[in-house]
Amino acid sequence: MPEHEIKNCQRCGKTFECKVGNVTHCQCYEVKMTYEETQKMRQEFDDCLCAACMLDLQIKYRKEEMEKKQGI
Template identity: 75%
Template sequence: MPKHEIKTCQRCQKNFECKVGNITQCQCYEVKMTYEETQRMHQEYEECLCAACMLELQIQYRKEELVDK
């Protein structure tokens, strides 16, 4: 039986279903972050984030990268 649990997003405090036992079916799998983006997110947050927050951070990171160039 696949392992899943309800988690609270560390950033927005909304609940979401984490499917740690089946990552390709997890909500976070849809957000395709680069290695650098993932590392930055892990520096800022210790726990899982919902896909909406991950997408917002990805957009923020990419905007900041464009400004820095």
């Protein structure tokens, strides 16, 4: 498996470098998602997303969870 590869975000189409061989240096490493958030994302997408989309989804998931707890 290569140390890195150029991918297109499955959500927005943006090109980014995926560092699967060195995940701590990958652009996605900065987005700290919970296990539940990661599972939701994997249900919607089957490949890598750019960090911006991951952050956007994290905000969306957390907003949905907050609304659910508040009964909205």
